[in-house]
Amino acid sequence: MAAPGVKVHCAQARACEGWPGTARPSMTLVEVRQAEVISIPELFVVVPRYARDLRAQLDANAVTYELVVRADAAAATFARTKARVALIDLRGALATASIAAHEIGAQVAERRGAMLALVGRGEAGATAAALAAGATHVLASPFGAAELADALRLAARAVDRLDEALAGRVSMLPADARRDALTGLATADHALAWVATLLADGTESPAAVVMRIAVGRFGQINSAYGAIVADTLLQAVAERLVRHVAEDEIAEGGDAGARLVSRMGGAEFAVVMPGPVTLADAGRLASRIVAACEAPFAAGGRVVYLGVRVGIASGGAGDGADALFRRAAAALSRARAGAPGEIEINTDILDTDPLAHRAALEADLRRAIADGGLDVHFQPQVSLDTGKIAGVEALVRWTHPEFGALPVETLLDVAAASEYGTRLGVHIRARAIAEAAKWPAALADLKLAVNVTAGDLAAPDFNRDLDAALNESGFERSRLTLEITESDLIENLDAAGTTLAAAQASGIRIALDDFGTGYSSLSYLKSLPLDCLKLDKRLTRDLAGNARDRIIVRGIVDMARALGIRVTAEGVETETDLDRVKAALCDCYQGYLCAPALDSAALAAFTIDWNSRL
Template sequence: MGHTDLSDNFVSAQGSAAEAPLFVLSFRHRDELASAVSHAGWHAIAARRADNAEQRFLASFAMVAVVDARGAFDDGLAAVRSLADAVEINAASLLVLVSRTDVDRLDELVAAGATHYLASPFKENELLQTLRFAERHAVRLAGGLRAIERRREIDVEGVLAWQANFQSGRATISEALRRRLGAASRDISMIALLNQLVDRDRRAGRMAIRRIFGDGKPTAFTHMLADIGGGEERVAQHLRLDRTRGLLFGTIERLDHDSEAMARGGRDALTGLRDAAAARRWIELRLGGGKFYVLLFHITRFEMINTAFGRDTGDALLQSIARQIGPLVAELGGKRSIVARTAGAEFIIGIEGLVDADRVVLLAEQLSAQVERPQLTGAHLIALSSRVGIIESREDDASVGDLLRRASAALAEAKVSDDSRVLMVSQERHESAARDAALQADLRGALDRDEIDILFQPQVSIATGKVMGVEALARWRHPEHGELGATTLFAVAEQSDYLQALSAHIQQRATRLAANWPKSLANLRMSVNVNAGDIGLKDFAENFLAMVDQSGFPRQRLTVEITESGLIRDLGPAATLLADLRAGGCRVAIDDFGTGYSSLAYLKALPLDYLKIDSKLAQDIAGSTRDRIVVRGVIDMARALGLAVIAEGVETEEQLSLLAREGCNYYQGFLCSGALTASGLERLVAEWPLT
């Protein structure tokens, strides 16, 4: 790793500024908190233990220190006291997160040195706004951003640090590092500094430097560091690039047992599996080497478990899942594999060696099948579903982040796929990303070009055989790719942050079309979909009802459908929205019931009129006795709550007969008809048999 190569990297790495460092000390929520702030653009230097907190904060060069004292107030208070002097001297901010029950002890935090606080429960955006206020406070204390940059020089007492100028090839090391290395001067060549890495750690250092010159984002790696006495210890090297001044900064963190495990990648405290840092380290060590596979394994809608049964039940379920998937992975991948829990109900699985793609896909199918068996947790028998995204490593994977972004894209595609719960993205599929990007660009003009059609799928009364209503569905007439269905359309809209605009267009277009139906359709109801993003819009119910009135379609014939995921994501606003819509004259249906865990508790709490059984569940009724019992239970539950039941995806007379026997009220599906134009719907209603 020579001076010339690194200089070339530096010269070609001009771009946006790097992420600002943020020091995080969280006794119980480190991974979740670090993930949240990292996604928002901060570089989190996170710890779970308060040992050497002051020194770690100084080495981080952060403007804001966060102490998460939720559920551990006394530990948090002690940490605030230990950090207070360093925070004050460096004109930084000290934000403390506290439990609501500890708010009456805020005076103790203020006395200890805290400058800001936030009480739980809080939403992620509230945390991020509070961090921005704290950051602005620190900037003003320090005398502006230039003063902040000056403060981030290497001369902090006791800190092992260096800065390098790649135009000159020289590095300046801190006095503490000079003493540690036994160097005669603080000014040394960059080559001499890099030679401090022992052979086995040079690959990690090379990859870290490539990463930071590639994307400019702070990064880190661990290595052994020798001292003048001939000893050595493992340290973490934190790198930060200042493009404006042409400098690369390094700070060296000495690792104790706990922090060493964290830097290498330790264990997830809940499941005993490896943690996210371990997974990233596993990938990092294999970049540029032989072939390996990465699987992102996601338990869908797991938040419903926590909402319905409580976090203790959810945690017990995750522990059970971990015990099940670990042996399956070990059987295929052996000691070369890794299973790690990242956050929530998502796992990273890494497999290397002489394993072909078919065997990896088979493993993913086995994992999904194992998890989707009913899980017994305490007194609860819980059904789960899963999705898996798989990628194969490539020679041009420049960083762990690049590879994980590809894996995340594969998982995202698996989540919206109707065909398979497991999706492996090959090189050919990767190349289709250009097509996806083009579709996202095309969608923004599709509304203006009138390419989005509204079709209507009939809903039939099982008792009378009459068509009683329709569901409005969207199709995209793409000039190049032909007709694209709702799954593709909404996936593209979500990826391009165009979901709300598309949703509003479909709602408005559907009601206007239905308002102009002929008299033969004048008694039909119509259902339109409301997505999870609509729920968060200010005054959505009021604006929606005004739009319906303007269209001329009667409110009393309109049903609003919302999915389980939309409800559970933010139950309070969802309940308020549905109540407002019902008060305005609309009816309300919960859509796709049975695709995840479905809670009786929130069904009782919400103002609903219809329950729509997911097509897969409805089609399963013609399968085993067990499947019929599940459907019967759903219908009985709906009947007990006074809800009418609509079965989606009905395709055969056998399915319809069994649904009728169990008490289902309505159905839609190809047994009657697919989605139709308004004229096609008119013909069907005129010809449809009454019995």
């Protein structure tokens, strides 16, 4: 009988090595065993709850193993063996199993082995807990014998790879030099040694991608709150990195543990992604990490906002590990010059000739605009009166054919430098309006907001281009909102006000985006015909700050309401955030608590499902 929550099957396995990113061809258990025998000299298994089912799956794969049911005796029994691969079943595990996982994980690290943890997919934090215990690989239920076999092969291969490096740098590191004492992550020396091994193999191109991550404001926090709070925050950052790196691996069809997370020193971390991997993969993971670290951290009874910046570089056969880490550090140095959340990718052309790199990106952007190579996604905006999704903001995305997903700041910088900013704005607004016009009838009342910069407003044909997009698509003017980016300086407020007033008179709504971040917020409130004000996420976070912060934000909301201007709070990511913006009497919210930006098809399905529940 199968364990609760586990569907035992073998005909269709998860995507794994040999079939990256695709469904694996159907194979019977007999065919799997004939195709590849799992070669593990000694496998140690701890399974407190589902021993019968796990035995059947292991026996089906002709695996030789020693199985222990009592978790409290597992670590001592493992110490008497020579096994370097351990399998621990943590599904529905009690405290004794978690303790055993930590103890065995430490022994596995000493033996340069691998530990595969089995977790329940619905158990919150199970993957992160397993990795924190020392698991090198994680497999979540439901899984069958074939999936278990794949996971064990990956674990065995990891041990083989470490053995191949015995003559290299990893073997020269004592156990205490491979693991950071504070966070439990790999040390910088261990990460360098592992990358050296990956580059020496040279079987993939690139053989490895290194991502260096710097935590913002850490020096200030250390000085203000002391070392204990600072150390607690570093541990929290490490745990969050491990969790999201593992979840990204699983989402990409792999198993958690193939990537290495390390602490480079101080408040800097690194993620090593072994090949096959692309800069696009790294860019997606970096964006996920940035979003994860924008959420607040709790330490010492305080709520702290950190934010990170990321530098990325790739290397192949013939490259040195030190040189690859230096290239990633150079990218990080450029990212540090930008705002929190900045992601910089170091490429060969950037290393040798920054001007040539910029020119190449400008040419690529022109082609992307001409060929439809830019994507438009939509982030929902939720009414606090009804709880329903009432509108969306259109956001541009550029997946570069070579560098992968580029930060929107890079796209806008390249457009501005090439004098293509106005052309880009016209293109994105037209694309967004055209897609919105094709939404299904169930979204007929959904409002659309598109971004407008100071440069757009200064263009003489702004309203004419906007009229053309609306007339061609048939999209209703009353459903459109123009969001002015408040962080841009509008040099001629009178002219901008005239342009926006003409749009407003035709039925289009006007919103001021990112309020509180720019040059002249009150002047904009006074001079521009506004229907809506969007609180920047930093002001939303201030609702969780001290009394002074809350009074300022409440004063802004009260002033807007007195002027007849609706208020939308950006950056709402938790239920606590939502409670605070409700208490501040905001009208709408936008943020990851509802959803990230989605493409049109995903948006339609998500919105219909969300609104149908209310």
